[in-house]
Amino acid sequence: MSLPVGENIYAVPRQTSLIDYDTYKLIMTATGIPYKSIETCSMDLRNIDGMMKADERVILIEKARHYFSTHLRQVLSLGVKIKSVDHTNHSVTVNGEKFDYMIDATWGHFSPIQIETFFEPTLLLYFEAEEGLPAVTFVDGPLYSIYPTEEKTIYTLSSVPHTPLGRYRSIDEARSVRDNADKSLIEMKLDLMTQQALENVPNFRDQYKFLGPQLSIKTKPVGNSDDRSCYVGKSGRIFTVMSGKIDTIFFATERILSMIEADHGDVPRDVPSSLLTTIRAKATEIGISVR
Ligand SMILES: Cc1cc2nc3c(=O)[nH]c(=O)nc-3n(C[C@H](O)[C@H](O)[C@H](O)COP(=O)(O)OP(=O)(O)OC[C@H]3O[C@@H](n4cnc5c(N)ncnc54)[C@H](O)[C@@H]3O)c2cc1C
Incomplete structure (x- = not known):
């Protein structure tokens, strides 16, 4: 391309x-x-x-447009105006459809970027x-x-x-x-x-x-350094990307994947870890009262 x-x-x-x-x-x-x-x-x-x-x-922009719109046609919706975004701890609902995450790559045109x-x-x-x-x-x-x-x-x-x-x-x-x-x-x-x-x-x-x-x-x-780095912000399940130059897509991909991995490494408060389950089972077995 x-x-x-x-x-x-x-x-x-x-x-x-x-x-x-x-x-x-x-x-x-x-x-x-x-x-x-x-x-x-x-x-x-x-x-x-x-x-x-x-x-x-x-x-080759036209070739890239054609390639991605053909190969991703099952999952790609082009020209859709984003009218509503509802966000909970577990999902993001965009125009009434529920997703695990949302990545806003509009460079601050839609949601604000976390840097000035x-x-x-x-x-x-x-x-x-x-x-x-x-x-x-x-x-x-x-x-x-x-x-x-x-x-x-x-x-x-x-x-x-x-x-x-x-x-x-x-x-x-x-x-x-x-x-x-x-x-x-x-x-x-x-x-x-x-x-x-x-x-x-x-x-x-x-x-x-x-x-x-x-x-x-x-x-x-904002600043005098002519900074073109890629910034990836995260607020709950919404990412914002400011990509700098086109090649920084690779950096943004890595950052987003590692942030999602970090999310899944976190143990949600309402789900006991397997270690906690084992300790509680043992405590109950020997008659210790547990929280
Ligand atoms: C004059 C100029 C020269 C440049 N030269 C270079 C260069 O030489 N090399 C380089 O790497 N980069 C250059 N860039 C930067 C270049 O724009 C980016 O590298 C490239 O376009 C990034 O692609 P992108 O998909 O991240 O962003 P964009 O191509 O900007 O795509 C953002 C998309 O978000 C969409 N959008 C905006 N608001 C909404 C909304 N509310 N809801 C839904 N969608 C929305 C827009 O329609 C757009 O399609 C240049 C930019 C400009 C303006």
């Missing part, structure tokens, strides 16, 4: 990066992620201190260009990225300063900003993001033809 990106570049611009290429290389080496420094790539880039190639994959978060409406731009152009991420700091999608001739342009459309404590405010993004806002952002791309990709206007916007909302933890 993913494909390798043929040419995946991390480029450090000379003036606009917060760090120089040697420092970036040190950080990459420390992570243990394999990379190769390169002198040139198949795109004409300007004002670059240095660049590297690293393996990365692009997710804010909502950030976002705007990505889609462009059409020839097939096989590289993915280029300009690092590090308030920079941008040109990235292929599962459609061979469609690319996204995202920008650290221009993609966010604000920060909101309430989801309703964030939704309203996302839903009211109009032509003038998109044209203004297109201009800003194109200007930014032209700093390093002088042929950007000729190579990439604007197709349209993608509007969405990110949920992020």
Whole structure:
């Protein structure tokens, strides 16, 4: 459900990066992620201190949608609005149907997350260009990225300063900003993001033809650390997941399974343990009064 990106570049611009290429290389080496420094790539880039190639994959979203909706069709209900959730010590009843547990993976859109978060409406731009152009991420700091999608001739342009459309404590405010993004806002952002791309990709206007916007909302933890970790909260039989990045699904799965295991390790107060039953039986047998 993913494909390798043929040419995946991390480029450090000379003036606009917060760090120089040697420092970036040190950080990459420390992570243990394999990379190769390169002198040139198949795109004409300007004002670059240095660049590297690293393996990365692009997710085939439509294929994944099709795969999971086919394989899970017996247990999957799509497009169902959650109207009621009733919660007891033993079960969760969702829209009148009883379950052992509920996992809310809406990133705080439905039930609140147990850490302090804010909502950030976002705007990505889609462009059409020839097939096989590289993915280029300009690092590090308030920079941008040109990235292929599962459609061979469609690319996204995202920008650290221009993609966010604000920060909101309430989801309703964030939704309203996302839903009211109009032509003038998109044209203004297109201009800003194109200007930014032209700093390093002088042929950007000729190579990439604007197709349209993608509007969405990110949920992020409050703080300056740019934290993208995965958080799993639990309240009784309801889990809330804030997944960070897509690969953290594996972490969330482990956390949820271990929390469920811990639940089952707990001996409910109204059910005597086998040890307690044995002790009571023995006490009764020898005539000791027990509680
Ligand atoms: C601009 C942008 C760029 C990103 N880039 C990357 C990236 O490069 N790499 C990466 O790994 N991640 C990236 N992300 C994060 C990415 O969104 C997640 O990794 C991925 O979508 C997580 O999938 P998910 O299923 O956890 O959440 P989502 O895809 O957000 O799914 C949440 C679901 O909950 C549903 N929902 C919401 N409210 C309710 C409700 N009340 N009742 C029922 N359902 C509800 C929504 O309809 C949605 O389908 C990016 C996000 C944005 C916005």
